[in-house]
Amino acid sequence: MQFIIVGIGGQGILFTSKVLGHIALKKGQKIVGSEVHGMSQRGGSVISHYKIGDYRAPLVLKGQADILLAFDQMEAFRNFDFLREGGQAIVNVHEARSFENDSLKTYLSEREIIVHKIKGYDILKKHMNGNFLFLNVLILGAMCGAGLGNVTIDEVKEAITELAPARFRDANLKVVDLGYEALIKA
Amino acid sequence: MSKKAILMGNEAIARGVVEAGCEVASAYPGTPSSEILPAIAKYSDELETNTQVEWGANEKVAYEIALGATFAGKRSCAVMKQVGLDVAADPFMTSANFELNGGFLVIVSDDPGCHASQTDQDCRYFAMYARIPCFDPSDAREAREMVFDAYDVSEKYKVVTMLRPTTRVDHCRQDVELGEVRKLDNPAHFERKPYAGMIHFPARLDRESIPMRNTRYSKIQEDFETAFPKYNYEVPAKGKASLGVIAAGICFSTVMDSLKSLDREDISVLKIGTPVPLPLKMVEDFIARHDKVIVFEETYPVIEMQISDRNSIMGRWNGHVPMERELTIDVIRTYLLKALGEDEASSDSIEKLQQAQKELGLFVRPPRLCPGCGHRPSYSSIRKAYPNAIVCSDIGCYSLSKQQNAIDTIISMGASITVASGMYLAHKADGIGTDRPIFATLGDSTFYHNGMTGLTTAVYNRHAFVLGIMDNSITAMTGGQDHPGTGSKMRKDEEGVIVPLEDAVKGCGVKYVKVVEAYELKNNVQVVKEAWEYAKSDEEPAVIIFRHPCLTKLKVKQEQHLVKVDQDKCVGCRYCIDFFNCPGLAFDEEKKKAYIDERFCISCGVCVEICPVGAIVPVKEDDE
Ligand code: SF4
Numbered sequence: 001m002q003f004i005i006v007g008i009g010g011q012g013i014l015f016t017s018k019v020l021g022h023i024a025l026k027k028g029q030k031i032v033g034s035e036v037h038g039m040s041q042r043g044g045s046v047i048s049h050y051k052i053g054d055y056r057a058p059l060v061l062k063g064q065a066d067i068l069l070a071f072d073q074m075e076a077f078r079n080f081d082f083l084r085e086g087g088q089a090i091v092n093v094h095e096a097r098s099f100e101n102d103s104l105k106t107y108l109s110e111r112e113i114i115v116h117k118i119k120g121y122d123i124l125k126k127h128m129n130g131n132f133l134f135l136n137v138l139i140l141g142a143m144c145g146a147g148l149g150n151v152t153i154d155e156v157k158e159a160i161t162e163l164a165p166a167r168f169r170d171a172n173l174k175v176v177d178l179g180y181e182a183l184i185k186a
Numbered sequence: 187m188s189k190k191a192i193l194m195g196n197e198a199i200a201r202g203v204v205e206a207g208c209e210v211a212s213a214y215p216g217t218p219s220s221e222i223l224p225a226i227a228k229y230s231d232e233l234e235t236n237t238q239v240e241w242g243a244n245e246k247v248a249y250e251i252a253l254g255a256t257f258a259g260k261r262s263c264a265v266m267k268q269v270g271l272d273v274a275a276d277p278f279m280t281s282a283n284f285e286l287n288g289g290f291l292v293i294v295s296d297d298p299g300c301h302a303s304q305t306d307q308d309c310r311y312f313a314m315y316a317r318i319p320c321f322d323p324s325d326a327r328e329a330r331e332m333v334f335d336a337y338d339v340s341e342k343y344k345v346v347t348m349l350r351p352t353t354r355v356d357h358c359r360q361d362v363e364l365g366e367v368r369k370l371d372n373p374a375h376f377e378r379k380p381y382a383g384m385i386h387f388p389a390r391l392d393r394e395s396i397p398m399r400n401t402r403y404s405k406i407q408e409d410f411e412t413a414f415p416k417y418n419y420e421v422p423a424k425g426k427a428s429l430g431v432i433a434a435g436i437c438f439s440t441v442m443d444s445l446k447s448l449d450r451e452d453i454s455v456l457k458i459g460t461p462v463p464l465p466l467k468m469v470e471d472f473i474a475r476h477d478k479v480i481v482f483e484e485t486y487p488v489i490e491m492q493i494s495d496r497n498s499i500m501g502r503w504n505g506h507v508p509m510e511r512e513l514t515i516d517v518i519r520t521y522l523l524k525a526l527g528e529d530e531a532s533s534d535s536i537e538k539l540q541q542a543q544k545e546l547g548l549f550v551r552p553p554r555l556c557p558g559c560g561h562r563p564s565y566s567s568i569r570k571a572y573p574n575a576i577v578c579s580d581i582g583c584y585s586l587s588k589q590q591n592a593i594d595t596i597i598s599m600g601a602s603i604t605v606a607s608g609m610y611l612a613h614k615a616d617g618i619g620t621d622r623p624i625f626a627t628l629g630d631s632t633f634y635h636n637g638m639t640g641l642t643t644a645v646y647n648r649h650a651f652v653l654g655i656m657d658n659s660i661t662a663m664t665g666g667q668d669h670p671g672t673g674s675k676m677r678k679d680e681e682g683v684i685v686p687l688e689d690a691v692k693g694c695g696v697k698y699v700k701v702v703e704a705y706e707l708k709n710n711v712q713v714v715k716e717a718w719e720y721a722k723s724d725e726e727p728a729v730i731i732f733r734h735p736c737l738t739k740l741k742v743k744q745e746q747h748l749v750k751v752d753q754d755k756c757v758g759c760r761y762c763i764d765f766f767n768c769p770g771l772a773f774d775e776e777k778k779k780a781y782i783d784e785r786f787c788i789s790c791g792v793c794v795e796i797c798p799v800g801a802i803v804p805v806k807e808d809d810e
């Protein structure tokens with residue numbers, strides 16, 4: 001299973017791969033991935049690669065990722081080429097119009113890519129007082145809601161409980177559910 | 187039972203350092219190496235070792251501290267990024283001629299693709315230049331393991347030994363086995379030997395040290411032919427190989443996954459983990475057994491250069507491997523196929539995606555200063571006071587002020603000050619020395635790193651410029667490390683002494699020193715003018731310390747001042763976008779008006795001072 005996680009520096013995307021890794025390690029799986037640290041973390045485009053299984057190199061080859069988790073829709077558009085045919089994406093949407101682009105629609109349908117959209121900013125504004133730092137757990141919840149990644153919502157919750165600071169635990173668990181519900185209904 | 191954890195490559199290296207019994211570790215942070223030293227401190231605490239873990243003010247300092255500990259017989263290490271070794275090159279080159287008393291590891295991270303660096307240099311060349319051995323890990327697991335062997339080699343040959351990870355090893359995450367600490371019975375001891383101690387005068391260098399170093403290098407090379415079958419080995423093809431690949435460091439892992447994606451078993455791979463000195467017989471035997479051989483290594487052709495007959499290989503020298511750029515998995519796959527004389531089928535759908543990307547106006551988002559960062563208004567106050575000032579900048583977060591068109595030069599740590607001196611002298615030589623305001627700007631950590639020597643030179647020689655120290659009380663760009671100005675140390679229960687920035691500046695001989703709150707933009711425009719007038723009239727550098735804590739390190743939430751852009755007042759001039767450039771400010775290209783992007787704005791309120799027509803205004807309580 002190969003993941004690409006994209007977003008903007010400062011959105012907390014590193015925590016997402018940390019959770020995925022934590023779960024995989026418990027299952028005795030082999031893991032290798034790559035993160036971005038340093039300058040790009042200051043608001044630049046960031047990308048994490050994550051591979052579970054018998055791999056050695058940290059980077060995912062274009063056209064081979066099973067799952068794309070995008071904290072920002074623009075970054076999703078820039079990185080859709082990582083997905084394999086039939087791959088799936090969770091995308092945080094802040095401006096739905098761009099998805100109407102014809103070339104984009106053709107690309108996605110030709111490659112049979114399924115995009116699950118979540119209005120992350122709206123949800124966090126409504127339920128979390130606009131604290132957008134919860135995007136990472138929201139996306140993890142959404143991933144489970146969409147049935148992707150071979151992980152269950154319980155595994156994600158357990159991992160977050162073990163990894164996140166205690167004072168954010170309840171809020172984090174609440175947001176995981178918000179993400180889960182947003183996509184399970186859809 | 188062995189324990190496993192998911193570690194970042196840098197943590198795996200740190201784990202190896204602590205487990206191997208290193209007792210003194212020193213570093214200066216720099217991406218991609220920054221996480222190594224804090225992880226050494228963390229594991230030293232966890233494993234309850236007596237390891238001394240410290241930030242040096244710069245890499246030369248860190249290197250010499252670790253070297254001194256080695257003179258006293260301890261296992262030690264110095265950690266830095268590649269350009270850090272440039273700073274430490276003086277003691278590095280010299281210590282390569284020595285026979286050391288304890289194991290000494292210099293861990294240097296290279297950055298292929300220049301993700302966070304100003305050079306693409308390959309420090310394995312540096313090892314070759316200094317004639318010392320170098321290990322080149324292919325992943326996090328191997329990096330940890332190599333630390334043990336590097337220390338053993340260092341002690342066996344009494345030689346400085348290099349571990350050279352690259353960004354993708356430093357910042358990979360992988361499941362890694364954890365071990366226990368090797369207990370070394372190794373009390374500090376330094377024996378006084380009047381004629382053969384750690385002093386190498388010219389006569390001794392020529393007769394003893396340099397011949398010793400050269401013989402030692404040949405012996406290590408001989409040893410490396412067979413000593414490390416776990417790092418240097420062949421993955422044979424099934425049947426007759428249609429291609430031989432020599433791959434070192436991370437490139438080996440990448441080659442293996444590329445072959446997997448291509449489903450190829452007719453290619454044999456020679457993995458090299460000790461590129462300097464190269465196990466030459468092993469490599470040349472591999473080449474002799476294959477019709478075609480291609481070499482993948484980063485970033486320079488270090489292995490290629492050591493092979494006696496380069497005509498027998500495909501590599502950088504004859505264009506079969508690109509001379510620049512990171513060798514990512516996509517690049518390696520493409521060049522493997524080319525070497526095989528095969529082409530990748532291109533698909534039409536990809537063109538659709540590229541078309542969409544063009545239509546949607548996508549771009550790689552450049553890094554920017556955080557919303558609410560104190561550096562942004564500091565630079566604005568200089569620009570507002572003197573729009574035509576020459577602003578020499580430096581290495582740190584504030585380099586990102588390039589996005590607000592606020593700075594003109596960046597070279598190396600501390601060079602803002604010295605380049606400003608040079609600019610001043612260039613104008614002085616024409617007899618117009620003081621016509622155009624000259625500014626130098628650098629951060630607090632960079633000032634301690636290499637700012638003081640330049641500043642004393644400027645005071646001594648009467649150079650007229652204003653130095654703005656962008657003081658956020660941390661080494662921010664690399665993730666928030668301490669330095670002499672913060673006084674905090676890394677090991678549990680250890681506190682250092684604060685060296686106050688103002689005192690350090692005054693100690694350099696500067697008479698004009700003003701400390702201001704960076705957010706007070708209006709006031710600071712006046713201070714900037716006053717400082718330049720002083721520098722000009724007294725022919726001396728004047729210093730302004732712009733202070734505001736790094737927002738990523740705030741302990742308490744700062745005051746909130748909600749702002750909005752009054753859509754009736756905004757004239758669409760883009761000043762706030764082009765010359766302030768906060769992520770919280772966006773521009774609506776259809777309406778031609780600026781607006782606040784609430785996804786990123788943190789309501790610091792500073793931009794109210796920026797708009798030339800006063801369109802950015804505070805949100806009042808009774809507003810909607
Ligand atoms: S808010 Fe002010 S500075 Fe920004 S575009 Fe409008 S008028 Fe120009």
Ligand code: SF4
Nearest residue numbers: 768770787788791793
């Ligand atoms: S108030 Fe203005 S300067 Fe401060 S974060 Fe918001 S947009 Fe940026």
